[in-house]
Amino acid sequence: MAAQTRKAAIVGGNRTPFARANSVYARASNQDMLTAAIDGLVARFGLQDAQVGEVVAGAVLKHSRDFNLTREAVLGSRLSAATPAYDVQQACGTGLEAAVLVANKIALGQVESGVAGGVDTASDAPVAVNEDLRRVLMELNRAKTLQQRLKALSGLRPGHLSPSVPSTSEPRTGLSMGEHAAVTAAHWGIGRTEQDELALASHRNLAAAYERGFFDDLVTPYLGLARDNNLRPDTSMEKLGKLKPVFGKGADATMTAGNSTPLTDGASAVLLASDEWAAERGLPVLAHLVDAQTAAVDHVHGGEGLLMAPVHAVPVLLARNGLTLQDFDFYEVHEAFASTVLATLKAWEDDAYCKETLGLDGALGSIDRSKLNVAGSSLAAGHPFAATGGRIVATLAKLLAEAGPGKRGLISICAAGGQGVVAILES
Amino acid sequence: MSDWYRDFANSGLGATITKQLGLPRPVELRRFEPGQPLLPGPAVVGSAGQGRLQEQLTTLLIDAGVTVSSPTADGERLSAVLLDATGLTGPADLAGAHALLAPAVKRLAPSGRVLVLADPPADADSPAQAAARQALEGLVRSLAKELRAGATANLVLVPAGAEAGLAGPVRFFLSGRSAYVDGQVLTLAAADVPAGQDEDRPLAGRTAVVTGAARGIGAAIARVLSRDGAHVVLVDVPAAGESLAAVANEVGGTAVAMDITAPDAGPRLARQLLARHGGADVVVHNAGITRDKLLVNMDADRWNAVLAVNLQAQLDLTQALLDTEGALKAGARVVSVSSQSGIAGNRGQTNYAASKAGIIGMVRAWAPAFAERGATVNAVAPGFIVTEMTAGMPLGTREIGARLNSLQQGGLPVDVAETIAWLAQPASAGVNGQVVRVCGQSLVGA
Numbered sequence: 106m107a108a109q110t111r112k113a114a115i116v117g118g119n120r121t122p123f124a125r126a127n128s129v130y131a132r133a134s135n136q137d138m139l140t141a142a143i144d145g146l147v148a149r150f151g152l153q154d155a156q157v158g159e160v161v162a163g164a165v166l167k168h169s170r171d172f173n174l175t176r177e178a179v180l181g182s183r184l185s186a187a188t189p190a191y192d193v194q195q196a197c198g199t200g201l202e203a204a205v206l207v208a209n210k211i212a213l214g215q216v217e218s219g220v221a222g223g224v225d226t227a228s229d230a231p232v233a234v235n236e237d238l239r240r241v242l243m244e245l246n247r248a249k250t251l252q253q254r255l256k257a258l259s260g261l262r263p264g265h266l267s268p269s270v271p272s273t274s275e276p277r278t279g280l281s282m283g284e285h286a287a288v289t290a291a292h293w294g295i296g297r298t299e300q301d302e303l304a305l306a307s308h309r310n311l312a313a314a315y316e317r318g319f320f321d322d323l324v325t326p327y328l329g330l331a332r333d334n335n336l337r338p339d340t341s342m343e344k345l346g347k348l349k350p351v352f353g354k355g356a357d358a359t360m361t362a363g364n365s366t367p368l369t370d371g372a373s374a375v376l377l378a379s380d381e382w383a384a385e386r387g388l389p390v391l392a393h394l395v396d397a398q399t400a401a402v403d404h405v406h407g408g409e410g411l412l413m414a415p416v417h418a419v420p421v422l423l424a425r426n427g428l429t430l431q432d433f434d435f436y437e438v439h440e441a442f443a444s445t446v447l448a449t450l451k452a453w454e455d456d457a458y459c460k461e462t463l464g465l466d467g468a469l470g471s472i473d474r475s476k477l478n479v480a481g482s483s484l485a486a487g488h489p490f491a492a493t494g495g496r497i498v499a500t501l502a503k504l505l506a507e508a509g510p511g512k513r514g515l516i517s518i519c520a521a522g523g524q525g526v527v528a529i530l531e532s
Numbered sequence: 533m534s535d536w537y538r539d540f541a542n543s544g545l546g547a548t549i550t551k552q553l554g555l556p557r558p559v560e561l562r563r564f565e566p567g568q569p570l571l572p573g574p575a576v577v578g579s580a581g582q583g584r585l586q587e588q589l590t591t592l593l594i595d596a597g598v599t600v601s602s603p604t605a606d607g608e609r610l611s612a613v614l615l616d617a618t619g620l621t622g623p624a625d626l627a628g629a630h631a632l633l634a635p636a637v638k639r640l641a642p643s644g645r646v647l648v649l650a651d652p653p654a655d656a657d658s659p660a661q662a663a664a665r666q667a668l669e670g671l672v673r674s675l676a677k678e679l680r681a682g683a684t685a686n687l688v689l690v691p692a693g694a695e696a697g698l699a700g701p702v703r704f705f706l707s708g709r710s711a712y713v714d715g716q717v718l719t720l721a722a723a724d725v726p727a728g729q730d731e732d733r734p735l736a737g738r739t740a741v742v743t744g745a746a747r748g749i750g751a752a753i754a755r756v757l758s759r760d761g762a763h764v765v766l767v768d769v770p771a772a773g774e775s776l777a778a779v780a781n782e783v784g785g786t787a788v789a790m791d792i793t794a795p796d797a798g799p800r801l802a803r804q805l806l807a808r809h810g811g812a813d814v815v816v817h818n819a820g821i822t823r824d825k826l827l828v829n830m831d832a833d834r835w836n837a838v839l840a841v842n843l844q845a846q847l848d849l850t851q852a853l854l855d856t857e858g859a860l861k862a863g864a865r866v867v868s869v870s871s872q873s874g875i876a877g878n879r880g881q882t883n884y885a886a887s888k889a890g891i892i893g894m895v896r897a898w899a900p901a902f903a904e905r906g907a908t909v910n911a912v913a914p915g916f917i918v919t920e921m922t923a924g925m926p927l928g929t930r931e932i933g934a935r936l937n938s939l940q941q942g943g944l945p946v947d948v949a950e951t952i953a954w955l956a957q958p959a960s961a962g963v964n965g966q967v968v969r970v971c972g973q974s975l976v977g978a
């Protein structure tokens with residue numbers, strides 16, 4: 106093992122445009138989309154037949170046949186078939202966690218390069234047979250005699266034919282993620298207007314970034330789609346204000362389809378490497394992955410919001426790196442819901458919360474909002490769960506490279522199960 | 533792309549019908565494949581007057597493994613006839629051309645080649661000599677129209693001092709690479725020509741940029757340059773990124789999603805070429821658009837869009853590469869895709885034809901400066917090329933367009949690509965400021 110660690114370089118990224126569920130990619134599988142994202146990356150960096158150290162990716166909604174999803178995608182791609190791969194899954198943190206895993210192996214000198222990615226389809230999601238039917242079928246499978254078979258089949262009931270569709274409900278609370286977020290929004294007193302403003306900024310920033318060609322070398326069109334089809338460049342406070350709330354109750358019902366992310370299909374991939382590997386190939390180094398941190402909260406019994414784990418992870422990361430929350434040029438806070446971003450920022454500004462819940466000396470303080478999600482985020486782009494991390498890492502790395510050397514960016518991603526993944530990039 | 537008429541005319545019944553009706557009988561052209569011999573059969577070399585190239589040509593053929601046969605021997609069909617006409621002093625010497633060509637052409641095999649080499653008329657010592665040299669153009673262009681079964685005739689003008697650059701062009705015109713180049717006149721220039729190249733991979737180790745590479749002719753260019761050994765950098769608009777990536781992955785190249793009319797396109801490309809590839813050896817300006825309308829009905833948008841993509845972007849991109857130290861390597865080759873419309877004009881295409889004629893002016897003006905760097909800049913003007921675009925044309929228009937040339941068929945994207953790949957070769961150092969038509973000797977603007 107290397108005596109010293111080194112910081113992994115982010116060379117570039119590629120993603121499919123993101124598509125609202127049941128639209129353009131309705132018939133594309135996770136494997137199709139992940140392969141496309143990898144192949145776009147290969148084309149951009151001339152990596153045909155190249156063997157990168159490792160490809161790490163995952164999906165949140167996964168068919169059982171996709172047990173080796175990433176390796177199968179590699180085999181279908183233009184990378185060398187001798188490229189090892191493995192799957193990871195940490196809910197919406199999957200993409201960023203994959204990048205951290207690749208970066209750590211690069212840091213340790215175990216690999217010189219790697220691809221981190223993620224994919225999700227809510228259109229081609231696995232639909233399982235009803236749990237009761239599954240039991241009957243397994244029984245049938247074990248039956249050896251005709252008699253046993255008939256007995257097993259006699260357990261069949263018409264109701265067994267209704268499929269078991271995956272949901273985004275939390276297994277331990279039965280609440281949907283939106284309902285959880287609504288509880289947090291009410292707790293922190295997040296208003297409708299500020300949520301709509303954040304959504305509007307996301308659409309404006311994403312549209313402007315597309316207009317100036319920012320995504321020309323970050324996105325490759327897929328199945329005829331060239332831009333994220335959730336993007337509404339002409340949306341307005343008025344239009345957003347007309348939408349009916351979908352989560353929350355009474356006066357606290359502030360969350361609409363406009364300020365929540367839609368179910369989305371898409372894939373992303375990021376190329377990471379040692380500086381030497383990049384230099385040998387004349388490839389750019391956009392930024393380095395400096396450090397990362399995960400955290401989890403007890404949203405079941407502990408009274409903390411489901412999506413608040415990044416709030417806990419960031420101060421740990423800051424302390425380890427001797428930084429304050431204000432020491433950043435860009436902030437990428439994943440917009441699962443507008444209210445999640447706003448609750449996160451509010452919590453860091455809250456002296457009592459930071460002392461009592463986070464165990465800090467005082468509030469982390471506020472951030473310069475003009476540095477937040479400047480190229481748009483999930484409210485506008487959409488959120489194919491495991492693909493969001495790759496989108497954010499590549500976007501932030503390019504923003505940092507454009508801003509020049511010595512710039513710093515913070516990524517914060519919340520995930521189901523009360524988890525969070527955060528990271529620091531630096532140009 | 534299948535040519536149903538050609539296939540029909542070559543079928544048993546179709547052959548009888550087309551023969552009786554006196555309809556054109558296009559054949560499948562001899563096209564280049566790696567490892568193929570230069571010519572499938574023997575060649576003859578002769579001269580009109582006391583020429584200076586006959587020996588060089590004979591050696592070249594023998595070195596390339598071609599059997600050089602006697603002009604008077606009977607029997608075996610010839611794959612090529614080469615006429616050294618550098619000895620012409622006046623019209624009387626042209627009788628020698630007739631004497632060599634008449635019997636040899638009779639023996640010419642399908643997809644055979646007639647290649648005439650002479651001095652440029654402008655360099656002649658006397659009006660009589662200029663007349664004789666110029667006369668060859670009429671002879672070659674007419675003979676090209678008489679030849680059948682995919683055979684071609686072309687003329688190469690070799691000024692004194694340019695002989696060293698002869699091998700590349702001669703090989704091109706004899707080979708299947710020039711399948712759809714017919715009735716053309718090419719003028720060589722004196723240049724430092726590298727001694728020899730790997731004929732199977734003449735572009736090995738070179739970096740070639742191709743714009744508009746996501747589909748059509750551009751994709752064919754990328755494939756042929758890659759086959760010839762080049763690492764290809766494929767440029768196309770971001771919206772075409774999906775097929776661009778697919779072609780890049782097919783040829784093992786690098787995809788650059790970029791609109792060539794973007795204000796920073798030139799500097800961006802120059803930076804990337806320097807950083808990733810240490811500069812470019814070959815640049816092919818292929819991206820092009822049409823926005824057809826009669827001039828009186830044409831709005832400014834149509835006019836401006838076509839001029840911006842087809843002409844201004846080529847000027848700007850090339851200038852940016854010239855201005856960036858190292859972005860164009862020593863001995864670089866720039867090839868621009870013009871069009872038959874730019875030579876002959878075309879109803880409804882004032883904007884397009886203007887842009888494509890402008891390209892011809894551009895390469896001619898740039899040629900001397902490029903020569904000083906040991907580089908070249910040339911244009912290729914395709915005629916009717918069968919692409920997905922032409923497949924969408926009405927049957928009648930398409931069939932007429934495809935047959936209005938001496939080879940009686942449309943060309944393929946690969947024909948344009950082969951010509952470009954040849955111009956990109958190290959051995960093409962003596963070809964500069966030229967416009968090579970890939971049109972099967974089109975009747976349009978001939």
Ligand SMILES: NC(=O)c1ccc[n+]([C@@H]2O[C@H](COP(=O)([O-])OP(=O)(O)OC[C@H]3O[C@@H](n4cnc5c(N)ncnc54)[C@H](O)[C@@H]3O)[C@@H](O)[C@H]2O)c1
Nearest residue numbers: 744746747748749750768769791792818819820871914917
């Ligand atoms: N097809 C013919 O018969 C024919 C004949 C004569 C000349 N040409 C010329 O050959 C060239 C290729 O023609 P084709 O038939 O393959 O056309 P095509 O339309 O199939 O391909 C042209 C490519 O150029 C790209 N392009 C257009 N504008 C661009 C821009 N601003 N930046 C980057 N890329 C851009 C397009 O996206 C497309 O992929 C053109 O210059 C055309 O004028 C074609």
